[in-house]
Amino acid sequence: MNRKKWIGNIVKYTLYALVATFFIWAIANSYFDYIFTQSGTFLVLLRQHIVLVLVSSILAILVAVPAGILITRPKFKKAEWLVSNVANLGQTIPSLAVLALMISILGIGFKSAVFALFIYSILPIFRNTVAGIDSIDKNMIDAAKGMGMKPHQILFRVELPNSAYSILAGIRTAVVLNIGTAALAYVVGAGGLGVWIFTGINLFDNGFLISGAIPVTLLAILADYILRKIEYIVVPKGSRRIEKA
Amino acid sequence: MISFKNVTKRYGEEIVAVNDVDFTVEEGKIVVLLGPSGCGKTTLLRMVNRLESISEGEIIINNENSKDLDAIELRRKIGYVIQSNGLFPNMTIEENVMLVPDLLGWSKKEKRERFEYLMKLIGLDAKDYGKRYPHELSGGQQQRIGVVRALAADPPVMLMDEPFGALDPIIRDKIQEEFLQIQREVKKTILFVSHDIDEAIKMADKIVLLRNGEIMQFDTPSKMLSHPKNEFVSQFFGKDRAIKSLSLHTVEDLQTIIGLGPVDESVQDTKTINIHQDLRNTLSMLMNQEADQVVVKNDQDENIGTITIDLVQKYLHFEIKGKMSASQEG
Incomplete structure (x- = not known):
């Protein structure tokens, strides 16, 4: 075994040990009790959290993927620089500020939270869609054109299958980020597991804090896992190896 | 078209x-x-x-x-x-x-x-x-x-x-x-x-x-x-276009224009070449190996003659150089 592997293993097992210690400590102090004693509330918050993430992510996918496709069409190619920078700029505004701004426009509640999360999810998806399509070998597109494929055939049979990996990676990043950021929805009164997290912070109550935060983390890990599985199914077999290389 | x-x-x-x-x-x-x-x-x-x-x-x-x-x-x-x-x-x-x-x-x-x-x-x-x-x-x-x-x-x-x-x-x-x-x-x-x-x-x-x-x-x-x-x-x-043009001609062309050398049965382990091989490859074969000659075989795998650098040169002179000088005069 070489040195790199050694260091890797040490880091890995140290992390496992830390996580295990944390859970033992939390369970010993019965910090997870709220999940069971107030399971009704917990389920409501969990559902709110998931709905927030799902609605905002799906909206973001519906906007960002077509936008990415559109901007890579020859007609709009020139606008790519501008649009990418606007999207980048959107990302630089702190999420709390976006939430606060949304309250003044959409009022308190679900709509504001969804909108803020939606704005936040657009960039990673958009950027990965554009990068995925741009990274396709120009010779391949040339061959497709030269063989008499129509633009929509090139898009659906060549460009999208070969950039699927990149697009899905963007969606995965966005959703995982989104699950974490959705905890802030509490600030605009949209509920979610953020309610317990912020309650815990305000009351110095580790029980609430951990009962809120750990499910958020697990949700993020679960989403990542599911999306990886989807990725494996959607990305064509022939393109998979190339992306790795 | x-x-x-x-x-x-x-x-x-x-x-x-x-x-x-x-x-x-x-x-x-x-x-x-x-x-x-x-x-x-x-x-x-x-x-x-x-x-x-x-x-x-x-x-x-x-x-x-x-x-x-x-x-x-x-x-x-x-x-x-x-x-x-x-x-x-x-x-x-x-x-x-x-x-x-x-x-x-x-x-x-x-x-x-x-x-x-x-x-x-x-x-x-x-x-x-x-x-x-x-x-x-x-x-x-x-x-x-x-x-x-x-x-x-x-x-x-x-x-x-x-x-x-x-x-x-x-x-x-x-x-x-x-x-x-x-x-x-x-x-x-x-x-x-x-x-x-x-x-x-x-x-x-x-x-x-x-x-x-x-x-x-x-x-x-x-x-x-x-x-x-x-x-x-x-x-x-x-400048080597004369040599390049050799790849347009086969051993068979050379045989019909100036003929091949006789087969010397006493010489062992010489390389052989197919009659349809082009002359450029033949020439490089002749130059790459020590032997002075290469045995030419037809499609029936019979030895029908030998080819040497001299013969290729002679062919080059007749067939290609001849044409070139003719064109310069004309």
């Missing part, structure tokens, strides 16, 4: 990429567009299937003006092969090869049969390779697939843009031979771009030598080597 009629390509007002080009690729022949980089050969090729627009003049493909046809329809009727094979990594080999027939709406059975026929042409097993993906094939195999993909819908016309340029010399040589073999069977009208003089001499029925978008000479390879029209042509083919 592909006819270029006073074809010009301009980018903006200033840049002329192709200037007043006029030639015809006869039915079933290979014409190679040859020239240094930036001479407009690829642009010229891409104007045929309208990947580049034509500024002036017209291109007639099998009696139809390319301008009058729908670009998509036109392209589906023209086989197109590019240097970096352009195979789609997300599709299997069979899907790649059968793409144009698929676009044209062929039935499953027709596609299946055509695929099997094409794979037989290049000597790959249809069952085994059909389900594989491009990355699972070697560079040479990928390029072969690129070539048969262009043949898939049996187009009368093919465009090949440096199709073998990315392959290593040994594989390239083999695939060129193989392709010529296929061409003898399918007899397509082919426009072929190359910057490799040897490849052009080998593949071409006629060569179009281009410089700065203008035709320097349009001729058969042997004419071009023996009767270069101007300074550029003779320089482009180089």
Whole structure:
């Protein structure tokens, strides 16, 4: 075994040990009790959290993927620089500020939270869609054109299958980020597991804090896992190896 | 047949990429567009299937003006092969090869049969390779697939843009031979771009030598080597063009013109060569080994004579130099 592997293993097992210690400590102090004693509330918050993430992510996918496709069409190619920078700029505004701004426009509640999360999810998806399509070998597109494929055939049979990996990676990043950021929805009164997290912070109550935060983390890990599985199914077999290389 | 009629390509007002080009690729022949980089050969090729627009003049493909046809329809009727094979990594080999027939709406059975026929042409097993993906094939195999993909819908016309340029010399040589073999069977009208003089001499029925978008000479390879029209042509083919032209002649040609040497049975373990081998390879064989002579064998594997450097030189003098000096006098 070489040195790199050694260091890797040490880091890995140290992390496992830390996580295990944390859970033992939390369970010993019965910090997870709220999940069971107030399971009704917990389920409501969990559902709110998931709905927030799902609605905002799906909206973001519906906007960002077509936008990415559109901007890579020859007609709009020139606008790519501008649009990418606007999207980048959107990302630089702190999420709390976006939430606060949304309250003044959409009022308190679900709509504001969804909108803020939606704005936040657009960039990673958009950027990965554009990068995925741009990274396709120009010779391949040339061959497709030269063989008499129509633009929509090139898009659906060549460009999208070969950039699927990149697009899905963007969606995965966005959703995982989104699950974490959705905890802030509490600030605009949209509920979610953020309610317990912020309650815990305000009351110095580790029980609430951990009962809120750990499910958020697990949700993020679960989403990542599911999306990886989807990725494996959607990305064509022939393109998979190339992306790795 | 592909006819270029006073074809010009301009980018903006200033840049002329192709200037007043006029030639015809006869039915079933290979014409190679040859020239240094930036001479407009690829642009010229891409104007045929309208990947580049034509500024002036017209291109007639099998009696139809390319301008009058729908670009998509036109392209589906023209086989197109590019240097970096352009195979789609997300599709299997069979899907790649059968793409144009698929676009044209062929039935499953027709596609299946055509695929099997094409794979037989290049000597790959249809069952085994059909389900594989491009990355699972070697560079040479990928390029072969690129070539048969262009043949898939049996187009009368093919465009090949440096199709073998990315392959290593040994594989390239083999695939060129193989392709010529296929061409003898399918007899397509082919426009072929190359910057490799040897490849052009080998593949071409006629060569179009281009410089700065203008035709320097349009001729058969042997004419071009023996009767270069101007300074550029003779320089482009180089001082060794007499030797290059040897690859256009076979041992058989030499036998009919000046005859082979007698077989000396007492000499053991000399190399042998087939009578259809070209003289250039023969010459390099003679020069690479210690022996003074190589035994020539016919297709029945009989020794029919020997060949020496002297004989090749004599042939070169009679056949090629003779022509060249005749042209200079004339």
